[in-house]
Amino acid sequence: MTEHDADQLNVAPGEPHDSMLSETISYVIGLGLALLLTGVSFWVASTGVLWGPGVATGLVVLAIAQMGVHLVFFLHITSGPDNTNNVLALAFGVLIVVLVMVGTIFIMSHMNSNMGPMQDMTNLQAQRG
Amino acid sequence: MSTISETPALGLTHLGSEDTGLGHRGPESKSIVVPYGFWLFVLSDMVLFSALFASYATLVNNSDGGPTTSQLFHRDLVAVETIALLISSFVCGLAMITAKRKNMVWTQIWLVVTGLLGLVFLGIELYEFGTMIAEGAGPQRSAFLSSFFTLVGCHGAHVTAGLLWLGTMMAQIWAKGFQPHIMRRLLCFSVFWHALDIIWVAIFTIVYLIGTLP
Amino acid sequence: MAVASLAVAGCNRGILDPVGPVALAEKQILVNSTAIMLAIIIPTMIATVAFAWWFRRGNSKATYRPDWEYSGAIEMVVWAIPAMTIMLLGGITWIGSHDLDPARPLKSNVPALKVEVVSLDWKWLFIYPDQGIATVNQLVVPAGTPVSFRLTSATVWNSFFVPQMGTMIYTMPRMTTRLNLQADKQGVYDGLSTQFSGDGFPGMQFKVQALPADQFAMWAQGSKGAGPALDARNYAALSKPSSYVKPITYGAVVPGLFDAIVADKAPQLHLPQAAPPANKNSAVPAGG
Amino acid sequence: MFGRLTWGAIPFHEPIPLITSIVIILALGAVGIWITRKGWWPYLWNEYITSTDHKKIGVMYIVLALVMLVRGFADAIMMRAQQSLAIGASQGYLPPEHYNQIFSAHGTIMIFFVAMPFVIGFMNFVVPLQLGVRDVAFPTMNNVSFWLSASGALLINLSLFIGEFARTGWLAFPPLSEKAFSPGVGVDYYLVALQISGVGTVLTAVNFVTTILKTRAPGMSYLRMPVFCWTALASNLIMLAAFPVLTVVLAELMLDRYLGFHFFTNDGGGNSMLYMNLIWVWGHPEVYILVLPAFGIYSEVAATFSGKPLFGYRSMVFATMAICIISYMVWLHHFFTMGAGGDINAVFGIASMIIGIPTGVKIYNWLFTMYGGRVRFTVPVYYLIGFMLTFVVGGLTGVLLAIPPVDFVVHNSLFLVAHFHQVIIGGVVFALMAGYTYWFPKAFGFTLDERLGKAVFWCWFIGFHLAFMPLYVLGFWGATRRMQHISDPSWAPWLNVAFVGAAIIGLGIVLTVVQLLYSIKTRDQRRDITGDPWDGRTLEWLTLSPPPHYNFAVLPDVHGEEAYWTRKQTAIKQDQLIDEPDYQPIEMPVNTPTGVIVAFFAALCGFAVIWYIWWLAILGLIGAFAIFVWYAWRDENEHIIPVEEVRANARERRRIRMEHLHNLSQST
Ligand code: HEO
Numbered sequence A: 001m002t003e004h005d006a007d008q009l010n011v012a013p014g015e016p017h018d019s020m021l022s023e024t025i026s027y028v029i030g031l032g033l034a035l036l037l038t039g040v041s042f043w044v045a046s047t048g049v050l051w052g053p054g055v056a057t058g059l060v061v062l063a064i065a066q067m068g069v070h071l072v073f074f075l076h077i078t079s080g081p082d083n084t085n086n087v088l089a090l091a092f093g094v095l096i097v098v099l100v101m102v103g104t105i106f107i108m109s110h111m112n113s114n115m116g117p118m119q120d121m122t123n124l125q126a127q128r129g
Numbered sequence B: 001m002s003t004i005s006e007t008p009a010l011g012l013t014h015l016g017s018e019d020t021g022l023g024h025r026g027p028e029s030k031s032i033v034v035p036y037g038f039w040l041f042v043l044s045d046m047v048l049f050s051a052l053f054a055s056y057a058t059l060v061n062n063s064d065g066g067p068t069t070s071q072l073f074h075r076d077l078v079a080v081e082t083i084a085l086l087i088s089s090f091v092c093g094l095a096m097i098t099a100k101r102k103n104m105v106w107t108q109i110w111l112v113v114t115g116l117l118g119l120v121f122l123g124i125e126l127y128e129f130g131t132m133i134a135e136g137a138g139p140q141r142s143a144f145l146s147s148f149f150t151l152v153g154c155h156g157a158h159v160t161a162g163l164l165w166l167g168t169m170m171a172q173i174w175a176k177g178f179q180p181h182i183m184r185r186l187l188c189f190s191v192f193w194h195a196l197d198i199i200w201v202a203i204f205t206i207v208y209l210i211g212t213l214p
Numbered sequence C: 001m002a003v004a005s006l007a008v009a010g011c012n013r014g015i016l017d018p019v020g021p022v023a024l025a026e027k028q029i030l031v032n033s034t035a036i037m038l039a040i041i042i043p044t045m046i047a048t049v050a051f052a053w054w055f056r057r058g059n060s061k062a063t064y065r066p067d068w069e070y071s072g073a074i075e076m077v078v079w080a081i082p083a084m085t086i087m088l089l090g091g092i093t094w095i096g097s098h099d100l101d102p103a104r105p106l107k108s109n110v111p112a113l114k115v116e117v118v119s120l121d122w123k124w125l126f127i128y129p130d131q132g133i134a135t136v137n138q139l140v141v142p143a144g145t146p147v148s149f150r151l152t153s154a155t156v157w158n159s160f161f162v163p164q165m166g167t168m169i170y171t172m173p174r175m176t177t178r179l180n181l182q183a184d185k186q187g188v189y190d191g192l193s194t195q196f197s198g199d200g201f202p203g204m205q206f207k208v209q210a211l212p213a214d215q216f217a218m219w220a221q222g223s224k225g226a227g228p229a230l231d232a233r234n235y236a237a238l239s240k241p242s243s244y245v246k247p248i249t250y251g252a253v254v255p256g257l258f259d260a261i262v263a264d265k266a267p268q269l270h271l272p273q274a275a276p277p278a279n280k281n282s283a284v285p286a287g288g
Numbered sequence D: 001m002f003g004r005l006t007w008g009a010i011p012f013h014e015p016i017p018l019i020t021s022i023v024i025i026l027a028l029g030a031v032g033i034w035i036t037r038k039g040w041w042p043y044l045w046n047e048y049i050t051s052t053d054h055k056k057i058g059v060m061y062i063v064l065a066l067v068m069l070v071r072g073f074a075d076a077i078m079m080r081a082q083q084s085l086a087i088g089a090s091q092g093y094l095p096p097e098h099y100n101q102i103f104s105a106h107g108t109i110m111i112f113f114v115a116m117p118f119v120i121g122f123m124n125f126v127v128p129l130q131l132g133v134r135d136v137a138f139p140t141m142n143n144v145s146f147w148l149s150a151s152g153a154l155l156i157n158l159s160l161f162i163g164e165f166a167r168t169g170w171l172a173f174p175p176l177s178e179k180a181f182s183p184g185v186g187v188d189y190y191l192v193a194l195q196i197s198g199v200g201t202v203l204t205a206v207n208f209v210t211t212i213l214k215t216r217a218p219g220m221s222y223l224r225m226p227v228f229c230w231t232a233l234a235s236n237l238i239m240l241a242a243f244p245v246l247t248v249v250l251a252e253l254m255l256d257r258y259l260g261f262h263f264f265t266n267d268g269g270g271n272s273m274l275y276m277n278l279i280w281v282w283g284h285p286e287v288y289i290l291v292l293p294a295f296g297i298y299s300e301v302a303a304t305f306s307g308k309p310l311f312g313y314r315s316m317v318f319a320t321m322a323i324c325i326i327s328y329m330v331w332l333h334h335f336f337t338m339g340a341g342g343d344i345n346a347v348f349g350i351a352s353m354i355i356g357i358p359t360g361v362k363i364y365n366w367l368f369t370m371y372g373g374r375v376r377f378t379v380p381v382y383y384l385i386g387f388m389l390t391f392v393v394g395g396l397t398g399v400l401l402a403i404p405p406v407d408f409v410v411h412n413s414l415f416l417v418a419h420f421h422q423v424i425i426g427g428v429v430f431a432l433m434a435g436y437t438y439w440f441p442k443a444f445g446f447t448l449d450e451r452l453g454k455a456v457f458w459c460w461f462i463g464f465h466l467a468f469m470p471l472y473v474l475g476f477w478g479a480t481r482r483m484q485h486i487s488d489p490s491w492a493p494w495l496n497v498a499f500v501g502a503a504i505i506g507l508g509i510v511l512t513v514v515q516l517l518y519s520i521k522t523r524d525q526r527r528d529i530t531g532d533p534w535d536g537r538t539l540e541w542l543t544l545s546p547p548p549h550y551n552f553a554v555l556p557d558v559h560g561e562e563a564y565w566t567r568k569q570t571a572i573k574q575d576q577l578i579d580e581p582d583y584q585p586i587e588m589p590v591n592t593p594t595g596v597i598v599a600f601f602a603a604l605c606g607f608a609v610i611w612y613i614w615w616l617a618i619l620g621l622i623g624a625f626a627i628f629v630w631y632a633w634r635d636e637n638e639h640i641i642p643v644e645e646v647r648a649n650a651r652e653r654r655r656i657r658m659e660h661l662h663n664l665s666q667s668t
């Protein structure tokens, strides 16, 4: 079996597989979107127009969007059938990343609020008072 | 050799003959296998960063009476860093496109630009670290700063490693031309370089922007 | 109050011999869950031996079914039975984790006794904030009264555990954990650290004495003012590494010592009433 | 010049390590001289040390594991002796600073340098053969991975001669492991050795996930992969996801110790609970990295020796992948007693128990594999049954530990020690011994002696129960782990029983060596000529024993779920092989010294870091980079095996195969 056959059914991550023009256009679009999202992020973080408590969430959403842009336009990870394995691996990776981060933050915030020094200060005051 | 087979009539290829999932066509070619392995490695690197992010998120408030996020970070510098890295990633993509067409001159030019922009990024980061340490806000100051320097520094170390790799790649392309195995490595390099961008997006959002919200 | 401790120690049977509500509940959960699981595990073990033996190659009476590899009914059963068991155990776990959460105060008509626990290298300091006294390696509590512990460590991690009273909990530097226990029977119980803390670790044992409430009050009153005082100086002497330390009783404690230890500020405790002379015998390193 | 390294680092004044060191050095010297005398160095260098052949690398991993098992066992028996002696008034023969090094070294070595290399060794040897391919995806990297593991093991053992080992348990919890409380080099040895071998493990994971997902024989779809390959896939996915976290948490501790950072220190706002959290993010999945391939081995053994396909293949695969994912969601069960609160404890407790469901399904599937079979009571089957009897009890105690109110009274006790030895010995070690017996003829062309093999089994089985069942009892009585001295004299009888049990295990280990030597001596009577000594069902039995470097002259074409069994049956029925295929020249990866050199620099650099010899560390790093560039410069990665050689070998093989086939069709 030739490499050519294989390429039709399966691509390597990061490998663009079109004509020069469309490849370049894909990168240009990617760059444009990334710059746009970056700009919006910095603007959102510094403007006073938006409702404060929502800003952090907004920034996270923008970051996720930008990561998506990088994945699609720079790393060429798409949902096409030729990309199944790449996407599966990515999904596994994302799952683990989420478990590690969310799990740790969830656990550690409980630990800190149950046992951290902050609460002791309030106790101290409660006892004294 | 060992070729007891129940249906000798069937040939080696099963293209389209069975709907049993990927891999029924036999081992993939190297041009698939190598970047795929590298992709897995990059994903495990992402897990590594997730642990660093988790540490940072846990320790960010433990400044031990020392400086806190909003006193330390300068958004304008970070904006420049971000743009440098973004464009570097973009130019790296251009280098891939020209490399595929075996255009030596342009490939080298784009790779040089990629590297220079990476150096700009690294320079700004080192400058930031330098001023912080000079102000007494080094990693030994508090748990918050330890985790900050480790997280951002680890990304910086990746960029440094990437630059060393880039240099090696350029030399190889120069000396050996666009042979298939060189092209595979170049592809891996570009995956690495783009992935560093993705991690940077998380860093500037979580550390620098959310960290300095009022 | 001097109950002959050695006679009692040594023949207690740890968590199988609970003396308070917490330990009792935990033992029951342990026994019940074991029984529930044994109900499946034992038949499984029997079937393992039986199947293997019956279907041994030499047995001509066993039918050989070389292609039998699937049975929907069996599949369903082998998924369902463990799943049901886990649902049952999961329910117990959910309720038990909340009911027996160490931080949860025990229900009682009697107000809880407050004790502050500090693990040192390698001994236990117990501070009675309301009584204004402190002890080392000897915890005296009134029987039938809940005890509400706040715990921390002045060095590395340890874990405070009195097997017959139930629930252990970590003591960690700069952190405060909480624990609520009660001894209903009077007696002397073993206590120890279960989290390895360095070379003197095996000597980090202490005794718990559960006395009737009135005797406890007498003990507390009698100790007050008698013996050395635990001030910043004495505390510094006490914190020097030592192991297998004999019990000590302090007749006075500087207020706020526990919180100062949590804040890592114990040496800075300068309080007016802290003056009595240092007790030289209190913290002699004892080899090991 | 030499950092903190002085003559004082060598244990001249401590008899036990000194004598051990001298004995080991003499033994190594003797082996070296013997090899030199026999002139075997070139052979070793070409056939093993620089080999990129997955089978050779697998064998090297297993040899490493067996050697380290002896070391880890020596530690264990010393601990058992100490705990039998140091009761009441006696302090035993080991002072705390020594005893504490021993249990730390035992745990570290057993997990990282016995269980891991053993499991990885089997995956190396078996997976490409079962997938019907010629090697792993990245053969050179495979060699590098092995040597990185080996240099980790080297550093740990070096701590015996130079300096000391950590006294902080196998997971080195801070703040105890921080500079303030452990100023010596022990923890540094621990950290550096694990970092180096950890890199090797991540590379292995990349290699095997790629191999399994991207290189399989034609026709081998996912649902035709042998279960061992599935478990290997799951195990490697966990490695890929878990080891980076270990790298991070160890690096953070190193930064604390070396550069004065404040991740886990008591001062500066550090938070030691974070270490506990992160190390268990890795630590819990780690135990499933070990046990999943063990389950795979049992699956192969059960099917082969029952003469039946595995019962419930699909649910086995599903259970494997379920464990793979859930194993990542339960880590908090190792610190219920930290005080996270009822909600968190309950959630993680229940999640932990849920693993019992797919595990139970696996047990029942093996059970029903035997049902209706013709079970041959070979050594691997002994281990299978021994496992099923032992592991379910260990699993039961695991589920008990996962109930927070129960864990509150048995955490850190000898009950816990008994639990994990029961699942590790009864689950992992038994599987490794079964696999060792099962695949030995494939690797070396002759079988191991049955009788001695059964004796070894009984030693492990009886020894294990004597050594660890008493610990459950002691755990209930409040006995805690890591005790250099026991205060309560009434525990003595139980501790003595445990000592006897450990000694019996020791006898089993000795008998393993005897079995090996005896089998080598009598190998001519126990040759495996057919390549299929057990009437196997998976593709590794299709080729020669030992297989040629390239495994298969032509990649086998897979039809049906049991790749080899199906074709074997059809061929028996038709009493003929298919027409000779069209042989092609084969491209195979060339040998490479990269692994040894990288490992050399890694070990050098690691040693320098441990002793603060900074110039040497920098030299090591430069060396490593130079290797990278030099290696990257190579063009020729492969050599060609000419078609004549392939054809000649294959013809010979066909002839043997034909005879075997005749015998088989005559007998059925
Ligand atoms: C190979 C290694 C291995 C394996 C397979 C397991 C398997 C399990 N373990 Fe264990 N463990 C292992 C290795 C360790 N564990 C530890 C510690 C540990 C702790 C922490 C205790 C503490 O620190 O206080 C808990 C809660 C568990 C739970 C479990 C559970 C629920 C399983 C389950 O996977 C078991 C599932 C199996 C079952 C249940 C039997 C078969 C099922 C049948 C027959 C079905 C029917 C049964 C039911 C429905 C119940 N383990 C430690 C301690 C580390 C340290 O602190 O140093 C180690 C090394």
Ligand code: HEM
Pocket (backbone or CB within 6 Å): D073, D076, D077, D079, D080, D103, D104, D106, D107, D108, D110, D111, D114, D115, D168, D169, D170, D171, D417, D421, D424, D425, D429, D467, D480, D481, D482, D483, D502, D505
């Ligand atoms: C060969 C028989 C074995 C014996 C007799 C044995 C014995 C022991 C003993 C006595 C301890 C110390 C318990 C304590 O703290 O009081 C221990 C701890 C431990 N063992 Fe084993 N063991 C054996 C095999 C294994 C194997 C095969 C593994 C893993 C693959 C293993 C992993 C561990 C671990 C992780 C610890 C904990 C170390 C620590 O506390 O930091 N053991 N073992």
Ligand SMILES: [Cu+2]
Pocket (backbone or CB within 6 Å): D283, D284, D287, D331, D333, D334
């Ligand atoms: Cu676990």
